[in-house]
Amino acid sequence: MVGIRKVQHRKFITVLVVLALITAGLAAWWYIESKRDDILVLATTTSTYDSGLLDEIVPDFEETYGVRVKTIAMGTGQALELGRNGDADVILVHAPEREEEFVEEGYGKYRYEVMYNEFVLVGPEDDPAGVRGSQDVSEAFNRLYENRGSITFCSRGDDSGTHIKEIELWEDAGFDHDEIDSQAHSHWYKSLGQGMGDTLRTANELDGYALTDEATYISLKEEVSGLDIHFSGDQELFNQYGVIPVCENMNPNVNNELGEEFASWIVSEEVQDMIDNYIIDGEKIFTANAQI
């Protein structure tokens, strides 16, 4: 009996020791991790990340500067919020007005323009709203509204850069976006609260229209084959990306030095060329336009 109890106790102690070791290992690991100053946290948008561009160019930065980059892909709103909280060191998003606000509030040091792609208006092949041939994007949105009885419009509805742009376009076309949004019960305007890919897939299923960045549409073309581009090319539809190093004044833990190095790196001639040469399925995705 005594012998068995000893064995049982030993097993119990072994379990405890293993658990203690796991805990100690974790503690040691994050302690070492937290002391590193060679890690850059980059907050960016899902559309940028999903295009695969960052996987292509970021290793160059890591090699050149001997650092590691942690890339976090979220909505523009969330990415900026990470910056405000000091949880990101540099931000790469596409909502110029919000970005300028961010810098003015003192959270960002400065903003460089990096590149652009285009927003396009996609919809069912037969274009029931007759958007094709509109003079400008305002007319296109007016045609959508006029035909609201017979069409569906799928909005991101997630405070992303694309959603912010869509709101702007409705307002510029002379509508009150809040009012359109509150017409949800009329079933034509659907606020999805989803990412770009999901929104396109939904629009495809519902035979609806959607505003999308061209890059995502190109990469999903085969899956959303029921959708065609019906309007593009208006100056208003430029989708400008900017880079902002987060200011260390608000949060001393921000790695501002690396953030600034990243900003200078991404607008350098060499990296701008890499952006211009990034091609998916034979189509160019982004056009670099930093003013160096």
Add this chain to the structure above:
Amino acid sequence: MASDLLHVTVLSIFVSVSATLLASAMAVPLGTVMGLHKFRGREVVKTFTYTLYGFPPVVAGLLIYLLLSQRGPLGSLNLLFTPAAMILAQMVLVFPIITGLTMSSVSQVAGEVKETAMTLGADRWQTAKTVLNEARIGVISAIMVGFGRAIAEVGAVLMVGGNIRWHTRVLTTAIVLETRRGNFEYALVLGAVLLTVALIVFFVLKRYQDKGVKI
């Protein structure tokens, strides 16, 4: 792609196993004590624990984010966007489940076994062990359910881990990413890998369930 897959799988197992083990280390003793003893407010505690079964992962993620953010009370620990943060978030989700289910299965066998053991001259420690061994099917099921919740969970680890390649990307967040990118086939492969991992873990746990754990 293959090394990506391996890394993501290993991290998934590491995070969820750690979270389940650490949560179990606290939840099983706590559940046993709560199942064995009647105390004031026990029913209230029970109901509260059961309610937490339905704790939304995204809310758990949000709370841990606010806690670990540079602006949060534990910001100086620099835990955000590390696997440690993901383990913490999963522990929060798993802890009430293991506690509650342990409590239920212990209290089911408690009455009879407790009396028999005490009649045979067992002390409190031995009684607790005997009861726990009798209740092992339920207790190990509790750990299984906990692990199942942990490994399949996506909202919380996405929020506090950030789905960072080579750092905090696990099977579930990779599935979200690949689906968003339109790589449905690869997303399905990841799903199959996740199920295989669960199968192996549950197979091991089931053996303990059948044969009993001697501690």
